[in-house]
Amino acid sequence: MTELYDLHCHSNASDGVLSPTELVQRAHQQGVTSLALTDHDTVAGLPEAQRCATLLGTKLIAGIELSTNWQNKCFHIVGLDIDPTYAPLAGATHKLQKTRLERAEKIALKLEKKRMPGAFEAVKNAAGEGMITRTHFAEFLISQNHVSTQQEAFDRYLAKGKAAYVSTSWAELEVAINWITGAGGIAVLAHPLRYKLTANWMKRLLTEFKAAGGQGMEVITSRMNADEIRMAADYASRFDLAGSVGSDFHNQANPYVELGRLAPLPKNIKPVWELFG
Numbered sequence: 001m002t003e004l005y006d007l008h009c010h011s012n013a014s015d016g017v018l019s020p021t022e023l024v025q026r027a028h029q030q031g032v033t034s035l036a037l038t039d040h041d042t043v044a045g046l047p048e049a050q051r052c053a054t055l056l057g058t059k060l061i062a063g064i065e066l067s068t069n070w071q072n073k074c075f076h077i078v079g080l081d082i083d084p085t086y087a088p089l090a091g092a093t094h095k096l097q098k099t100r101l102e103r104a105e106k107i108a109l110k111l112e113k114k115r116m117p118g119a120f121e122a123v124k125n126a127a128g129e130g131m132i133t134r135t136h137f138a139e140f141l142i143s144q145n146h147v148s149t150q151q152e153a154f155d156r157y158l159a160k161g162k163a164a165y166v167s168t169s170w171a172e173l174e175v176a177i178n179w180i181t182g183a184g185g186i187a188v189l190a191h192p193l194r195y196k197l198t199a200n201w202m203k204r205l206l207t208e209f210k211a212a213g214g215q216g217m218e219v220i221t222s223r224m225n226a227d228e229i230r231m232a233a234d235y236a237s238r239f240d241l242a243g244s245v246g247s248d249f250h251n252q253a254n255p256y257v258e259l260g261r262l263a264p265l266p267k268n269i270k271p272v273w274e275l276f277g
Contacts, residue, residue, distance in 0.1 A: 003033050003034060004033050004034070005034045006245065006249070006262065007034075007035075007036040007246045007272065008078055008221070008249075009027070009036070009249040009250075009259060010065075010248075011045040013129075020049035020052065021048055021049070023259075024056065025052060026252070026259055027259045030259045032260040033059060035058055036080055037049045038063035038246070040065050041067060041097070041131055042096075042130065042131050043064055043084035043093060044129065046084050061273075061276065062081065062083070063079055064089075065079075066096075066179070067170040068171055069170045069173065070173040070205065075173065075190075076190040076191070077180065077188065077190065078187075078188040078190045078246070079187060081186055082184060082185030083185070084183070086184070088179055089183045092171065096170075099168065100132050103168050104120060104132040105120060107134070107158070111137070114163055116144065118144075122143070123140055134158045137164070138154060141157060174212040174213075180213075186272060186276070188218060189214060189218065190218055190246075191248065192232060193228055193231065202235060210241065215241065215242055215275060216236075217232070217243065219233050219243035219266065219269055220246070220263050221245075221246055222248060222256060222261070223256050223257065229263060233269055236269050237268060243266070247259055
Protein backbone atom coordinates (compact mmCIF):
# COMPACT_ATOMS: atom_id res chain seq x y z
CA MET A 1 0.00 0.00 0.00
CA THR A 2 1.27 3.49 -0.87
CA GLU A 3 1.90 5.64 2.17
CA LEU A 4 0.13 9.00 2.20
CA TYR A 5 1.31 11.54 4.74
CA ASP A 6 -0.38 14.71 5.98
CA LEU A 7 1.66 16.25 8.76
CA HIS A 8 -0.19 19.50 9.49
CA CYS A 9 -3.89 19.84 10.37
CA HIS A 10 -6.18 21.24 13.03
CA SER A 11 -9.13 20.02 15.09
CA ASN A 12 -11.58 21.96 17.23
CA ALA A 13 -9.08 21.71 20.08
CA SER A 14 -7.69 24.85 18.40
CA ASP A 15 -9.20 26.58 15.36
CA GLY A 16 -10.36 23.62 13.28
CA VAL A 17 -14.02 22.81 12.81
CA LEU A 18 -13.95 19.01 13.14
CA SER A 19 -13.48 17.12 16.38
CA PRO A 20 -10.30 15.03 16.60
CA THR A 21 -12.39 11.92 15.84
CA GLU A 22 -14.07 13.52 12.81
CA LEU A 23 -10.71 14.77 11.57
CA VAL A 24 -9.09 11.33 11.72
CA GLN A 25 -12.15 9.77 10.05
CA ARG A 26 -11.98 12.30 7.21
CA ALA A 27 -8.25 11.75 6.76
CA HIS A 28 -8.88 8.00 6.57
CA GLN A 29 -11.58 8.54 3.94
CA GLN A 30 -9.11 10.65 1.94
CA GLY A 31 -6.57 7.81 1.97
CA VAL A 32 -4.17 9.35 4.50
CA THR A 33 -2.17 6.58 6.19
CA SER A 34 -0.03 8.78 8.51
CA LEU A 35 -1.61 11.89 10.03
CA ALA A 36 -0.11 14.46 12.39
CA LEU A 37 -2.58 16.45 14.47
CA THR A 38 -0.86 19.80 15.03
CA ASP A 39 -3.26 22.06 16.89
CA HIS A 40 -2.15 25.57 17.80
CA ASP A 41 -0.30 25.63 21.13
CA THR A 42 -2.17 22.62 22.54
CA VAL A 43 -2.01 18.82 22.61
CA ALA A 44 -5.51 18.46 24.09
CA GLY A 45 -6.96 16.74 21.01
CA LEU A 46 -4.33 14.00 20.76
CA PRO A 47 -5.83 11.33 23.09
CA GLU A 48 -9.19 11.35 21.28
CA ALA A 49 -7.48 11.37 17.87
CA GLN A 50 -5.31 8.42 18.89
CA ARG A 51 -8.32 6.35 19.96
CA CYS A 52 -9.96 6.85 16.57
CA ALA A 53 -6.72 6.30 14.65
CA THR A 54 -6.17 2.98 16.43
CA LEU A 55 -9.66 1.79 15.44
CA LEU A 56 -9.14 2.77 11.78
CA GLY A 57 -5.55 1.58 11.43
CA THR A 58 -4.28 5.10 10.72
CA LYS A 59 -0.86 6.02 12.11
CA LEU A 60 -1.24 9.13 14.25
CA ILE A 61 1.84 11.27 14.79
CA ALA A 62 1.62 13.39 17.93
CA GLY A 63 2.16 17.01 16.98
CA ILE A 64 1.69 20.66 17.87
CA GLU A 65 2.01 24.02 16.11
CA LEU A 66 3.72 26.64 18.27
CA SER A 67 3.57 30.40 17.70
CA THR A 68 7.02 31.94 18.14
CA ASN A 69 8.74 35.30 17.95
CA TRP A 70 11.92 35.97 15.99
CA GLN A 71 13.19 39.43 15.07
CA ASN A 72 9.83 40.93 16.10
CA LYS A 73 7.97 38.72 13.65
CA CYS A 74 5.68 35.75 14.34
CA PHE A 75 6.61 32.34 12.92
CA HIS A 76 4.91 28.99 13.35
CA ILE A 77 6.94 25.92 14.26
CA VAL A 78 5.37 22.47 13.94
CA GLY A 79 6.57 19.83 16.37
CA LEU A 80 6.26 16.28 15.03
CA ASP A 81 6.58 12.93 16.83
CA ILE A 82 6.58 14.60 20.23
CA ASP A 83 5.91 13.19 23.67
CA PRO A 84 2.87 15.29 24.64
CA THR A 85 3.41 14.53 28.32
CA TYR A 86 6.88 16.18 28.39
CA ALA A 87 6.58 18.51 31.40
CA PRO A 88 8.16 21.71 29.98
CA LEU A 89 5.98 21.48 26.86
CA ALA A 90 2.85 20.77 28.92
CA GLY A 91 3.67 23.77 31.13
CA ALA A 92 4.23 25.94 28.07
CA THR A 93 0.84 25.04 26.56
CA HIS A 94 -0.85 26.02 29.83
CA LYS A 95 0.83 29.45 29.70
CA LEU A 96 0.01 29.83 26.01
CA GLN A 97 -3.67 29.21 26.72
CA LYS A 98 -3.59 32.10 29.19
CA THR A 99 -1.78 34.29 26.61
CA ARG A 100 -4.43 33.51 23.99
CA LEU A 101 -7.25 34.27 26.45
CA GLU A 102 -5.72 37.65 27.30
CA ARG A 103 -5.25 38.44 23.61
CA ALA A 104 -8.88 37.48 22.91
CA GLU A 105 -10.10 39.91 25.58
CA LYS A 106 -8.06 42.74 24.00
CA ILE A 107 -9.26 41.95 20.46
CA ALA A 108 -12.87 41.88 21.68
CA LEU A 109 -12.40 45.25 23.39
CA LYS A 110 -11.07 46.77 20.15
CA LEU A 111 -14.04 45.38 18.21
CA GLU A 112 -16.42 46.75 20.83
CA LYS A 113 -14.93 50.21 20.30
CA LYS A 114 -15.75 49.74 16.62
CA ARG A 115 -19.39 49.07 17.62
CA MET A 116 -19.13 45.31 17.28
CA PRO A 117 -20.09 44.04 20.74
CA GLY A 118 -20.34 40.47 22.01
CA ALA A 119 -17.18 39.08 20.42
CA PHE A 120 -15.51 37.68 23.54
CA GLU A 121 -18.51 35.65 24.68
CA ALA A 122 -19.04 34.36 21.14
CA VAL A 123 -15.46 33.21 20.56
CA LYS A 124 -15.21 31.70 24.04
CA ASN A 125 -18.34 29.66 23.38
CA ALA A 126 -17.13 28.66 19.93
CA ALA A 127 -13.72 27.54 21.21
CA GLY A 128 -15.16 25.62 24.17
CA GLU A 129 -12.23 23.91 25.90
CA GLY A 130 -9.98 24.64 22.91
CA MET A 131 -7.57 27.49 22.20
CA ILE A 132 -9.10 30.80 21.10
CA THR A 133 -7.55 31.97 17.83
CA ARG A 134 -8.09 34.85 15.43
CA THR A 135 -10.01 32.45 13.20
CA HIS A 136 -12.73 32.34 15.87
CA PHE A 137 -12.96 36.14 15.64
CA ALA A 138 -13.12 35.93 11.84
CA GLU A 139 -16.08 33.55 12.14
CA PHE A 140 -17.76 35.91 14.61
CA LEU A 141 -17.37 38.83 12.19
CA ILE A 142 -18.87 36.73 9.40
CA SER A 143 -21.80 35.65 11.60
CA GLN A 144 -22.57 39.30 12.41
CA ASN A 145 -22.41 40.27 8.71
CA HIS A 146 -19.48 42.63 9.24
CA VAL A 147 -17.48 40.72 6.59
CA SER A 148 -18.20 38.01 4.03
CA THR A 149 -15.11 35.80 4.32
CA GLN A 150 -12.32 34.93 6.74
CA GLN A 151 -9.82 36.63 4.45
CA GLU A 152 -11.83 39.85 4.55
CA ALA A 153 -11.96 39.63 8.35
CA PHE A 154 -8.17 39.48 8.50
CA ASP A 155 -7.65 42.10 5.79
CA ARG A 156 -9.99 44.62 7.46
CA TYR A 157 -9.67 43.91 11.18
CA LEU A 158 -7.41 41.10 12.41
CA ALA A 159 -4.14 41.24 10.46
CA LYS A 160 -1.10 43.16 11.68
CA GLY A 161 -1.70 46.90 11.54
CA LYS A 162 -5.49 46.57 11.31
CA ALA A 163 -8.11 47.95 13.72
CA ALA A 164 -8.48 44.88 15.97
CA TYR A 165 -4.93 43.51 15.77
CA VAL A 166 -3.22 42.84 19.09
CA SER A 167 0.54 42.34 19.20
CA THR A 168 1.33 39.23 21.23
CA SER A 169 4.53 38.13 22.92
CA TRP A 170 5.03 34.47 22.02
CA ALA A 171 7.94 32.24 23.02
CA GLU A 172 11.26 32.98 21.36
CA LEU A 173 12.06 30.72 18.42
CA GLU A 174 14.93 28.94 20.17
CA VAL A 175 12.86 28.32 23.31
CA ALA A 176 10.00 26.76 21.34
CA ILE A 177 12.39 24.54 19.40
CA ASN A 178 13.90 23.39 22.71
CA TRP A 179 10.43 22.40 23.95
CA ILE A 180 9.92 20.29 20.82
CA THR A 181 13.33 18.63 20.80
CA GLY A 182 13.15 18.10 24.57
CA ALA A 183 9.88 16.24 23.94
CA GLY A 184 11.77 13.96 21.54
CA GLY A 185 10.22 15.63 18.49
CA ILE A 186 11.29 17.15 15.19
CA ALA A 187 10.98 20.94 14.82
CA VAL A 188 9.65 21.93 11.39
CA LEU A 189 9.22 25.46 10.01
CA ALA A 190 5.58 25.72 8.94
CA HIS A 191 4.53 27.18 5.56
CA PRO A 192 7.82 29.07 5.03
CA LEU A 193 6.75 31.08 2.00
CA ARG A 194 3.68 32.52 3.72
CA TYR A 195 5.82 34.95 5.72
CA LYS A 196 6.78 36.76 2.51
CA LEU A 197 10.42 37.15 3.52
CA THR A 198 13.10 38.40 1.17
CA ALA A 199 15.80 35.88 0.23
CA ASN A 200 18.22 37.45 2.74
CA TRP A 201 15.71 37.32 5.59
CA MET A 202 14.84 33.72 4.74
CA LYS A 203 18.52 32.76 4.86
CA ARG A 204 18.90 34.45 8.24
CA LEU A 205 15.81 32.70 9.58
CA LEU A 206 16.83 29.26 8.35
CA THR A 207 20.40 29.71 9.62
CA GLU A 208 19.15 30.52 13.14
CA PHE A 209 16.36 27.93 12.97
CA LYS A 210 18.88 25.20 12.18
CA ALA A 211 21.39 26.44 14.77
CA ALA A 212 18.64 26.25 17.41
CA GLY A 213 17.94 22.60 16.58
CA GLY A 214 15.35 22.84 13.79
CA GLN A 215 15.49 19.83 11.47
CA GLY A 216 12.78 20.29 8.86
CA MET A 217 10.62 22.65 6.86
CA GLU A 218 7.36 22.28 5.01
CA VAL A 219 8.20 21.91 1.34
CA ILE A 220 4.66 20.92 0.31
CA THR A 221 1.55 22.69 1.58
CA SER A 222 -1.90 23.16 0.09
CA ARG A 223 -2.24 25.62 -2.80
CA MET A 224 1.49 25.80 -3.56
CA ASN A 225 2.30 26.06 -7.25
CA ALA A 226 5.25 24.37 -8.99
CA ASP A 227 7.50 27.45 -8.69
CA GLU A 228 6.82 27.75 -4.96
CA ILE A 229 7.55 24.05 -4.43
CA ARG A 230 10.86 24.44 -6.29
CA MET A 231 11.75 27.47 -4.16
CA ALA A 232 10.91 25.72 -0.88
CA ALA A 233 12.78 22.58 -1.96
CA ASP A 234 15.81 24.69 -2.86
CA TYR A 235 15.89 26.23 0.63
CA ALA A 236 15.49 22.80 2.25
CA SER A 237 18.33 21.42 0.14
CA ARG A 238 20.67 24.34 0.78
CA PHE A 239 20.15 24.25 4.54
CA ASP A 240 20.10 20.44 4.75
CA LEU A 241 16.59 20.37 6.21
CA ALA A 242 14.20 17.43 5.89
CA GLY A 243 11.05 18.12 3.90
CA SER A 244 7.58 17.92 5.41
CA VAL A 245 4.17 17.81 3.73
CA GLY A 246 1.00 19.20 5.29
CA SER A 247 -2.36 20.48 4.15
CA ASP A 248 -2.93 22.86 7.11
CA PHE A 249 -6.54 21.63 6.97
CA HIS A 250 -9.01 23.50 9.20
CA ASN A 251 -12.45 22.81 7.77
CA GLN A 252 -14.23 21.00 4.98
CA ALA A 253 -15.81 24.20 3.64
CA ASN A 254 -12.57 25.23 1.94
CA PRO A 255 -12.42 23.30 -1.37
CA TYR A 256 -8.76 24.27 -1.95
CA VAL A 257 -7.43 22.68 1.24
CA GLU A 258 -8.14 18.98 1.78
CA LEU A 259 -6.51 16.35 3.95
CA GLY A 260 -3.96 14.35 1.96
CA ARG A 261 -4.45 16.32 -1.25
CA LEU A 262 -0.80 17.26 -1.62
CA ALA A 263 1.86 17.25 -4.31
CA PRO A 264 4.60 14.63 -3.88
CA LEU A 265 7.77 15.59 -2.05
CA PRO A 266 10.60 16.22 -4.55
CA LYS A 267 12.81 13.14 -4.81
CA ASN A 268 16.00 15.01 -3.84
CA ILE A 269 14.54 16.05 -0.46
CA LYS A 270 14.89 13.80 2.58
CA PRO A 271 11.41 13.10 3.99
CA VAL A 272 10.93 14.29 7.57
CA TRP A 273 9.23 11.01 8.51
CA GLU A 274 12.56 9.24 8.12
CA LEU A 275 13.62 11.11 11.27
CA PHE A 276 10.75 9.80 13.41
CA GLY A 277 11.71 7.51 16.26
